Amino acid sequence: MKQHKTINCKEVMSHICDNLGEDLDSPRCVAIKSHLDECESCQTYFKSVDNTIQFYKKYNVKLSDEAHTRLIDYLGLNDE
Amino acid sequence: MNELELIEKAQLGDKKALSELVKNYEQTVYNFSFKICRDKDKAEHTMQETFMSMVKNIKQFSGKSKLSTWLYTVVSNHCLMLARSSRKHDYAASLDDDDVLIDEKSVADWSVTPDKVTENNELKIILDEAIQKLPADYRIVFLLRDVEGLSTEETGKIVELSIPAVKSRLHRARAFLRNELNQKLKYETA
Ligand SMILES: [Zn+2]
Numbered sequence: 001m002k003q004h005k006t007i008n009c010k011e012v013m014s015h016i017c018d019n020l021g022e023d024l025d026s027p028r029c030v031a032i033k034s035h036l037d038e039c040e041s042c043q044t045y046f047k048s049v050d051n052t053i054q055f056y057k058k059y060n061v062k063l064s065d066e067a068h069t070r071l072i073d074y075l076g077l078n079d080e
Numbered sequence: 081m082n083e084l085e086l087i088e089k090a091q092l093g094d095k096k097a098l099s100e101l102v103k104n105y106e107q108t109v110y111n112f113s114f115k116i117c118r119d120k121d122k123a124e125h126t127m128q129e130t131f132m133s134m135v136k137n138i139k140q141f142s143g144k145s146k147l148s149t150w151l152y153t154v155v156s157n158h159c160l161m162l163a164r165s166s167r168k169h170d171y172a173a174s175l176d177d178d179d180v181l182i183d184e185k186s187v188a189d190w191s192v193t194p195d196k197v198t199e200n201n202e203l204k205i206i207l208d209e210a211i212q213k214l215p216a217d218y219r220i221v222f223l224l225r226d227v228e229g230l231s232t233e234e235t236g237k238i239v240e241l242s243i244p245a246v247k248s249r250l251h252r253a254r255a256f257l258r259n260e261l262n263q264k265l266k267y268e269t270a
Contacts (some may be wrong), residue, residue, distance in 0.1 A: 010184045014251075031268050045187045045258075052258045053226045054194035056115065059207055063110040067124050071106060074128050077099045 007031050061072050088136050088232060098138070101147070102131050111153055116159045116216075128156040130154045145237075152228070153238045156220045163216035163224050174256065175218065181255045188266035210260035214253055222253035223247055 007028075012035050015028070036042050072078050081097075081196035082090075084105075109130055114123035133154050141150065174180040192203055211219055217239060224235040225246065236246045 002258040010182055014178060014182045014255075025241045028159070041187050044189060046205075047186070047188060048187070048262060049196055049254055049258045052192060052254060052261055055197055055203075055207055055261070056211065056227045056257075058194050059115075059203070059204060060111050061120065063122070063127075065109050067127075068106060071102065071131060072099065072130055075098075075102065075131055077095055077102065077106055077234070079163070 007035050009035075009042050009045075012036060013045050038073070069080060084143060087141060087143065087147065089136065090224040092143070098135060101134070105133070105148065105151055108148065110222065112228060112244065113155050115149065115211075115227060116155065116219060117162075118212055122162075126158050129158055130227050135210070137194060139224060149230075152224060152230070156224070158236055159220065159226055160171065175252045181252060181259070183259050183262070186259075186262055186266070188262070190261070190265040191267050192265055206264045210257055210264075214256060214262065217241075217245050218253040218256070220247050222257070226254070245264075 012032050015032055036046070081100075083101075084099045086101055090101055106127065110123055110127045113126040114120060117123050118124060130151060136149065141147070160206070190202065197203060198206070211222075214222070219243070220239055221235060224230045224238060225232060230238075232246050232250075234245055235241075236243050239246070241249070
């Protein structure tokens, strides 16, 4: 059971982006998980990937009342 | 009134029902358009065209897919069309190169956290610039799947890509954006 010893950070990093959650019990996934549990560098990497997603999730814009009115006018949906 | 009832009424020409549908989705469509275009005027224009298309084609809407999926599709296609007509950037090269894409040597904590986005304009510019370097089809996959939270299947349908193709683009888009942000946000260790 030396398999996971052969996995390096780069392989771990390229794999997890590919969607954790698939065939989690495969030997490769198990090896990756155990590497990840112990490797601070990989943990930081994935935290930054996750933060990347969060940044774009939290950066939102609100439609102004004026833009709403322009839309309704444009569509010809205003009353009367 | 639920959505299907609203759609049925709208299909019969009921303006109130149409306005109601517009109201229910305008914020989502505008926000999503902005996330693709990174420009408020372009986002408003895209939103207007998207709802115009909805108004014109509501009779053909079968109800087999969700209205939201349909709207996402129109926004995405509009954006892809614009991107094809301008095709100015060519940063895509590094997206095909795993050696560049996965930068395992540059791993550091970041100096800002995501909850600071709303108040930090400098950060917004960094985020806008980074995502604009991504080719449109990568950008859309990342936004639909990771940011809007659609399933891989739904995303694939919208952009007309197979599931493995969606996953591969997603993987590359994430790594690319992460590298871009990492260069700007990592703590500099002197
Ligand atoms: Zn590692």
